[in-house]
Amino acid sequence: xxxxxxxxxSIGLRGQAxxxxxxxxxxxxxxxxxxxxxxxxxxxxxxxxxxxxxxxDQYLEDGYTSVGFEVVLxxxxxxxxxxxxxxxxxxxxxxxxxxxxxxxxxxAGSLREVARGTQTRKIxxxxxxxxxxxxxxxxx
Numbered sequence: 001x002x003x004x005x006x007x008x009x010s011i012g013l014r015g016q017a018x019x020x021x022x023x024x025x026x027x028x029x030x031x032x033x034x035x036x037x038x039x040x041x042x043x044x045x046x047x048x049x050x051x052x053x054x055x056x057d058q059y060l061e062d063g064y065t066s067v068g069f070e071v072v073l074x075x076x077x078x079x080x081x082x083x084x085x086x087x088x089x090x091x092x093x094x095x096x097x098x099x100x101x102x103x104x105x106x107x108a109g110s111l112r113e114v115a116r117g118t119q120t121r122k123i124x125x126x127x128x129x130x131x132x133x134x135x136x137x138x139x140x
Contacts, residue, residue: 009059017051038078084108
């Protein structure tokens with residue numbers, strides 16, 4: 001295990017992404033009205049993905065990208081339509097091809113956590129990733 005030669009960042013980097021909850025982001029929308037009109041967990045996860053991807057991408061050499069690999073997410077509290085939520089991410093590990101982020105999501109202007117957890121992203125060479133994707137589809 002060691003440093004990542006195609007990643008120029010270091011542990012301790014911070015980033016964030018923000019979302020104002022709209023009706024299409026809700027569990028009600030996804031369930032056809034069977035669930036309440038609160039921020040859905042999949043859309044919450046996408047917000048975290050956006051924050052970690054944008055942070056990692058700034059420090060990757062040309063030709064490399066990062067892809068989501070593993071997520072541990074606790075969705076602790078609801079957010080209503082019109083609420084603005086912010087995902088704050090912190091890079092805790094950068095080793096081999098792994099970037100491990102800790103995250104918290106809060107409603108704007110509040111200390112209350114909406115969600116928390118970790119996400120691991122894998123660094124991949126885009127050309128190789130697309131080649132493998134094509135090879136996998138040819139076997140279908």
